[in-house]
Amino acid sequence: MPRSYKFAIAAGLVVGILAMQLVPVRIANPPSRGDVAAPPEVEQTLRRSCYDCHSNQTQWPWYTRIAPLSWLVAHDVNAGRRQINFSQWSDYFPATRARKLKWMDRALRGEAMPPWPYRAMHPSSRLGPADRDRLQRWIAAELAADESGR
Ligand code: HEC
Structure with a gap:
């Protein structure tokens, strides 16, 4: 390939990556309205x-602010918050909370969460059997408390 082509391709890539940075991404932490109240060990794991x-x-972290990774991270955070937001936990209706607790139990059983790409990048987020066990016992206790009409 002639050198001028290689240069054109490289320049095109640089311009493309710079242009990506101009796409607005929602990277924000709104205020917490009702954080989950769990025993300290459970809360730490969450x-x-x-x-x-x-x-x-x-x-x-800085790399989550650089496109195209920022798009993926912002998408995960927005989709994740929509499903379960521990910063709005006490705002949920009891029935909503119970549903989310059951989802959590299922996700823990399937070892689906945190998603594996995140686990790969954040080894400290991995859950061991003891962590999962503690979370599942808390979930069961919360569900029992909700059912008894706390
Ligand atoms: C890297 C981001 C990320 C982390 C960390 C993460 N999740 Fe999620 N989670 C998501 C996304 C994104 C969705 C929404 C998936 C969808 O809408 O298809 C989700 C959905 C869920 C759901 C509901 C839907 C389902 O499939 O059951 C549960 C329950 C859940 N997460 C539990 C957890 C728990 C518990 C943890 C911590 C142990 C956790 N997640 C950590 C990104 C994450």
Whole structure:
């Protein structure tokens, strides 16, 4: 390939990546309105493994602000918050909360959460059997409390 072509392709890539940075991305942490009230160990696990996508306290390291990765991360955070937001936990109706707790139990059983690309990038978010067990016991206790009309 002639050198001028290689240069044109490289210049095109640089311009393309720069242009990507101009696409607006919603990277924001709205205020928390009713954070989940769980025993400290449970809360720590949720913060360590789930809060980046399921709370308004997302950590946004510098690389999450660079397109195209920023698009993927913002999409995950928005989709994750829509399903479960631990920063609005006490605002949910009891029936909504119960449904979300059951989803969590299912996701933990299937080892579906946190999603594997995130686990790969954040090894400290991985849940061991003891972490999962603790979360599942908390879920069961919450469901029992909700049913007894707390
Ligand atoms: C990297 C971001 C990320 C992290 C971290 C994360 N999730 Fe999610 N989670 C998502 C996204 C995105 C969705 C929405 C998926 C969809 O809409 O298809 C979701 C959906 C869910 C759902 C509901 C839908 C379902 O498939 O059951 C549950 C339950 C859930 N997450 C639990 C958790 C728990 C518990 C943790 C921590 C142990 C966690 N997630 C950590 C991104 C994340």
